[in-house]
Amino acid sequence: MNGVPMEHGLVLAATLFALGLCGLMFRRNMIFVLMSLEIMLNAAGLAFIVAGTGWQQPQGQVMFLLVITLAAAEASVGLALLIQLYHRFKTLNIDVASRMRG
Amino acid sequence: MMEPLTTFLTTLSTAQATAALLPLTFLLPLAGTLILAFSRGTLSYRLSALVGVGSVGLAAVATLLLALGFAADAAPQTVTLWTWIAVGDFTPRISLALDGLSLTMLGVITGVGFLIHLFAAWYMRGEAGITRFYTYMNLFVFSMILLVLGDNLLLLFLGWEGVGLCSYLLISYYYQHSANGWAGFKAFIITRIGDVFLAIGMFLLFSRLGTLNITEILELAPKAWQAGDTTVELAAFLLLGGALGKSAQLPLHTWLADAMAGPTPVSALIHAATMVTAGVYLIARMHGIFELAPLALYTTGLIGALTLLMAGFAALAQTDIKRVLAYSTMSQIGYMFLALGVGAYDTAIFHLMTHAFFKALLFLSAGAVIVSCHHEQDMRNLGGLWRKLPLAYMGFVVGGAALAALPLVSAGFYSKDEILWQALAADQQGLLIAGLIGALLTSLYTLRLIIGTFHGTAKSANARHAEAGRGFAHGLPLVVLAVLSTFLGAWITPPLSGVLPAGPGDGVTAGHGAVELIAAAVALSGMALAVWLFGLKRGWLRLADHGMGAGLWQLWHHAWGFDMLYDWTLVRPYRGLVALLKSDVVEGVFRLLAKLVRLVHLGLSRTQTGKLRGYAVTMVVGATLILLSLALVI
């Protein structure tokens, strides 16, 4: 079998990454923002896996593992902040967190 | 009897005596200045006057002793006090040179100066700022003495500027009237313009000859330059420029008439007898340079001629008695320049001296009239004073006679006649004719002045209630000056032969008599015409009221419109420039830069919205740009 060229895998990762960015940039609901972040991190992880499999090395997977660790940690902290935000403002609209400017 | 006197004179003529006396002449007025300045208003009027007059009086005594010594042994002497500056070749010294020329000037300054100071004690009585007045006056005498005694151009320049400053201060003496201040301002600025020429001339001479010492310059100049060399012409022209400013000659003459704003003794001392003649002195002093520069010399004579005509006409149309005298001063100095221009330096100095006598007399008399008439000085408001103010009338008559060169009896006749003769001898017929026309004009305006002031009927209350001045301070100066303005004054022969080259007419007698006759005729006919015009028929008024006469009268009254010309060409543009640049245009560029920075700041601040999504977008834009640049590079 021919296998998948590496750039195809990377393009897939890039596409997911861009979609995540998209979500980050235009969603106002903080849940979606956090999910977009997860998408981006996941895309990065995917890229690592693609690279790792391409080079046939375990490093890629270990990096992916670390990415997942980060994603989990970030999700927990993010959600905690989200709850606090909702608690304070009764909304998940992150635009309320825009008092500081100038 | 004679023995001690001879011994005394011999002692006076020694170098030691000169060294002791010469500094005294200017140190005494300086001491007066300092005492008055630091009295801080604690001196009484009498004491101030005593210090002010006394210091100049003592200086006059010192001068007299010097003159006696000089008469005994006429060797020029130099007294060096200290080296002023010494940097490389540049070593001007504070050094005084006594020779015939400077002694003549010294005599005029201290002698006439003393008389005027004395008169001022009467004139200024009751004025509050007498201390200030005498401070300035003494300072002036000090500066003027330095001007004539300085053996180098820089020291001369010190005096030159000093008298300018004092002139400014005294013109604006009555400071509460703004116009007086501006008159002083004008005087200082215009003379300063001349000074700048003098300064540049100094720079030029120093850079070419490596010295500022006058004697050395006069020695070196003929070796350095051919006659007519461009450089020396330039130097001469620059010196001439300085002289024109100080001596109120065309085109830098406009300040003198306004300078009459000062107290009348000031006009007498500064603007008639001494300072305004400094230009004549300068040119005479630097004759070696002018001898090498025929063009400049000719220009000097030409300017003198033009000025004497211009001022003569202007004097005809003045109504203020002091202004008449001011224009007459310009005109007389024009004669001196004319003399200089034909190379008759000694004649110019001689006229300078006699002019100092009779013009001081005229001014002091005018001062007497003015004070007596409660500060009324417009001829149209005076008249019929000859009975009430006999002494002043005497002064005017004697002085006027000298001014108009009344033949034989007046001092002015001898000096002016000499000038005309020298012009003829130098083969400058044009200048001669100008001088003759000037003489006619002089007679006209002099008589107009006398008739207008003293004859006819009093035309104002001030004139009707005139009170004659009394006292020693009032009388003595007038009498002494009157005596000097007669032929007796003309007997004083300035000891110039060793200093100045002989004029073209010296030693020649052929034709002299003819010139004298013509001059006398012109003067007399002018007087007669004046009597006819102003005295008997009042024909003048008819002429001046109509048509061209009125126009000419206006033109002459405004002295040919030079003031207006300068106002339009210099003053207004400068004011416009000031107004234009007032807000510091150049710095505006930087202010604009600051504005730009602030604008950019405001623009950038708008990116700081506080909105998270906006921040994310910016970040992505940044990342995109970075990657795009990579995509474009490879």
Added chain:
Amino acid sequence: MQMPTLAFAYLPLILVAATAITVMLGIAWRRDHRVTVAVTVLGLALALVAQVAAWQVIPLTTPLLAFDGLAMLGGVLILASTLACAVLAHAYFETFQGAREEFYLLLLCAAAGGLALAASRHLASLFLGLELLSMPLYGMLAYAFHERRSLESGIKYLILSAAASAFLLFGMALLYAQTGELELSALMVSLTDGGAGAWGLAGAGMMLVGLGFKLSVVPFHLWTPDVYEGGPGPAATFLATASKVAVFAVLLRLVLTAPAFQGEWLNTVLWVLALASMLVGNLLALTQSNLKRLLGYSSVAHFGYMLLVLVVADGLAAEAGGVYLITYVLATLAAFGVVILVSSATDGEDAGGLHYYRGLFWRRPFLTAVMTVAMLSLAGIPATVGFIGKFYLIALGVEAERWWLVAGIIAGSAIGLYYYLRVIVTLFLAEPGMHRRDASPDWAVRAGGLVVLGAAVLVIALGLYPAPMIALANAAGGIIAP
């Protein structure tokens, strides 16, 4: 590899981590603010001593970490500023009613992350160190979450930082895909006309986005003022000092050792970013009236200046970077220290507004002197250490003939003066009836005060006699492990 030596090198990191564990256990057992602070300070002080002592054994390398001059200098600065933050936090949280102890735990974790980051020579340790540095910061920034500004700053920093991490990670993945290596010194890419190495370069660019975000380089700087303003004083201080030092150290190492970061294109990008940061940072601060925001903008500008070190990356560069980091940290600590002393977690919003400081001199002259010295140092005026830093950067720029950047530094400094001077003069003006807040009268004899005074004294002392600092930076710059 001799284990004892290596252990010696690891010791600071181990000590910090152990202190963190101790603090955690302490919280679990019994909460006591004083004891927690004491333990934290003790642990950090020991770590600092160990860090200094570790200077004896360098250079050492493990697959993940490099213990070299850069790591040592970074470590010292990180530990010192963490120590300062801990002490200042004690003053700040003294009257705080809620749980105070977690803050120190987070602080210690972040310090550990910083140490790892500064020493990392591998993408994995770089990534994890960076995250370990950032993750506690989210908590620290949002620590006083009852205050909406604190919460807001936590959220902003979390989301943007995570996005930046994603960029960083993606970039790493691309580099890895290109080279098959994760060690920095093995990240070789070549740039040819055909585009070989494009992945790696794109990866390097994206990593730059991630790291540039942490350093608040224009255009990734927008979060800085908001987060500085909202975060509790000690957290913002840590963010401004230790965090930036660590990130800068690793970026410097990247540029110095990773071939992928040495190409012409990246150099140009850095150059442009540097210039933009200098100018934009200073321009933004121009009329800022909140001191904490102003310090945020100022840090944007300062890291703009510091990017010059990366652009040149040769000759004096490492030394200049070290010197500038020291000067920046000292001055920033002093400035933030004063703000913290004047603020308190219980007073709601921190004392950021400049109007609080009006006429401070006439009430607290020495505190004002500290602030003045800090501002002058940030402005780079002689007799403060900031001048030495600026001197080094300009020297570097001149040596490398980077005239545009030198011009940028000059223009930036000129603009910067405007707002630094505004702060300074405010301290000395007296207008009665204004809002004002004061540090407690005995501030100077308390621990926080000593830290602030110490920083100010160092700013002056090293400004007058910089030789020790230069020797340190020179030594650090001289030993860069591959």
Added chain:
Amino acid sequence: MILVWLIVIPFAGGLFCWQAERLGDRATRLIALATMLCELLIALWLWGQLDFQLPALDGSDTQWALEYRLPWIERFGIDIHLALDGLSLVLIALTGFLGALAVLCSWNEIVRRIGFFHLNLLWILGGVVGVFLAIDLFLFFFFWELMLVPMYFLIALWGHSGSQGSTRIGAATKFFIYTQASGLLMLVAILGLVFAHHANTGDYSFSYAVLKETPLSPTMAFTLMLGFFIAFAVKLPVIPLHGWLPNAHAQAPTAGSVDLAGILLKTAAYGMMRFALPLFPEASQTFAPIAMGLGLLGIFYGAVLACGQQDVKRFIAYTSIAHMGFVLIGIYAGTELALQGVIVLMVAHAFSASGLFILSGQIYERLHTRNISEMGGLWGRLGSLPGFWLFFIAASLGIPATANFIGEFMVLFGTFPIAPWVVAGASVGLVLAAVYSLMLMQRVLYGPTQDDTPLRGLDTREFSMLLSIVVLLLLLGLYPQPLLDTTSAAMGEIHRLFDTPSQLLPEAR
């Protein structure tokens, strides 16, 4: 070691003053005064003690009358290297004198926070003395910038707000930014020179004597010279870069104006003569026509703008610009006569401008306005103040017998062989000087009085202060030789470097 003391004394005195505030105002002022007098006395003692006629041998180290050297930052070969020659001594003595005057003239003017005020005042002077003594370029730059900070405080905290809505803080900031930014340019130039030297020899050095020998390509030398020139040009100030000066002068308290006009401007001229010319003789030669043109521009521009001002102190500030034009011309003429003239002119301007500023301060204390249009007719109301005013006006327009005349004319005499047309132009400036000076006289003292009540005359402190300046101006005007002898060796050296650069650096070609 005495050189170090010269620098340390003002700084220490400043700290004492700060702390002495609790002892009372009088004690503070007395300490400040004593500090400055001590400085002045040391300077005068040195003047008497040392020999400034050292032979200026080529490249030898005998140029200095006193030297002090201590390693500072060895990494870059930076030393604390102080040296004294006639030029620096004269300026230090001037600093001491004007410093004492500054303390005296703020005796009644400053009543708030005098401890801190005197701290700043003395620190400025300390910084200035440092500038005059440092011959290590790094140290020079260090002091050059250091003196800005206290000056900033002086203007910002004790200044007056301006007439056209400009604030004292704005003025102070402008001053600081102008000088600091241009100072950084100089730093760049210094570093450029140092690295050029480094490239040649492999050594770092900031020493004046060492860097003087650095061979440079003409372009490089010119560029570096420009860096120095711009920094000094801002401070002097030279025309397009003068924007800070009117505001700073006008808004500063009297003591600040005295220091600014009297000393700070002189640091720039000093810098040009000490560094810009000797370090880059050929480039300076090339640049000389432009510099002289700028000087000429300054003379005219300052004169014209002065006439348009309503604020007395702004007025005087612009006249300073005009006077500094002469200084610039003289420096770049480079003949010994011109350079010596520059020295005299600097000292003279320091005295006359200080005198005018002190007088404006005194008028302000009495009238509470600096607006010229609210003055007029003051002559009779102010006791002996107008007399002094008149004297300083006369000095500022260069009446002979004042030192200003000596300075201006020596500059013009010295420049004429080099650039006759410049001299001709500058001489026209003399007329403009008369215009603005007399205008000031006219508008302040002359004219109808607006109010007849007499104002307080001068008290003994004010009178003796002014009298001392007057006496000094006259002394220098009539016998400047002691001053000229002191500086002649230093100026001769500069002249030699400037005039014959090719002999000095044969390897540079």
Added chain:
Amino acid sequence: MELAFYLSGLAAVLATLGVIANPNPVHGVLYLVVSLLAVALVFFTLGAPFAGALEIIVYAGAIMVLFVFVVMMLNLGQAAAEQERLWLQPRTWIGPSLLAAVLLLTLISLLWRDDIQRVIEGGELTAKGAGTLLYGPWLLLVELGALLLLAALVTASHVGRTVPVAAPKPAARDMPTGDADQPQPPQQPARGESSSPAGKEVL
């Protein structure tokens, strides 16, 4: 296998699109789970089954459950979805999307440039390799990861407190004489921001 890669890749992209475009949070979370599963499939096709398993267990399992839990806890309901729909106007999303598209295109063009010619042939990468590496030379990372999780845990536990730790007491050393320091009125009173956080219960 290649086909599976492309198909699951397509699925992942589509599901992700669903996440970012969906107004309903619950649907969004579910889409994300789908996307993650699809990515896990991709991992399998590439020959990284260990990673795929982790993706499913940790990502789709643990993390997503956390999301679901929070969404449920907040009980956002239909009103929130309506609100979301309102926010999803084209003018909101079109700009960012274009920007992201540009970024993506740039990235793709860069990815296409390189001639690395490496093909993933699906050789198995086992957990063993990863483990050996991770617990061998990379052991430090485990420790750092642990600290990271500790920090996250502490943060979450501190920040996640719903009962406020303390009402801000009146500023003791604050001496206000004006109003500049007073709290601003709530920006969105309609949404019921609590100006006093005391005693609020969630759920």
